[in-house]
Amino acid sequence: EPEVTQTPSHQVTQMGQEVILRCVPISNHLYFYWYRQILGQKVEFLVSFYNNEISEKSEIFDDQFSVERPDGSNFTLKIRSTKLEDSAMYFCASSVGTTWHFGDGTRLSIL
């Protein structure tokens, strides 16, 4: 079964540093997403991406965040200057029609 892959599985970064989270969505999917989950809390929408541009973003997705699909297969989330409160599990997802797949997530720890 096809799957969404995310790297790294765990990222530890100093506060104020830039971090890039990487995802390879399923190849025939059309929409790509980033969600985050702070430990023990619900899964929150960050951004959706379609046709090489952002289709929707949440209030969480401020100027510190950006997304890119640099080469037709990878889908990245960049956080420019990390804060302590960015510590969370970040999930990438892709969808086509009613079918969604989530990756295993990247645990981001900000020190």
Added chain:
Amino acid sequence: ELKVEQNPLFLSMQEGKNYTIYCNYSTTSDRLYWYRQDPGKSLESLFVLLSNGAVKQEGRLMASLDTKARLSTLHITAAVHDLSATYFCADKDSGGYQKVTFGTGTKLQVIP
């Protein structure tokens, strides 16, 4: 803005018992998903419900959708310890956007 609420937030039940988790959403829905999440793990897709009255079953889990009441339920029959996990519903509203909005989650603990 779409809001999705689940209750209960925590559920501790004995093996062999039945229980229902409720998912209420605030706007017109296009489809409703149920996911399972084990601690530290990703989201495992359980069901997608597409229309009013839809019912799906897999093993001891059965999900239903009532779009008029804006309510979905996840019914657990004769619970076993392996069902212990957090269960999320996620709703896509009928507007043009593709995102789904997750509910608050229900942490289920099944006690042997």
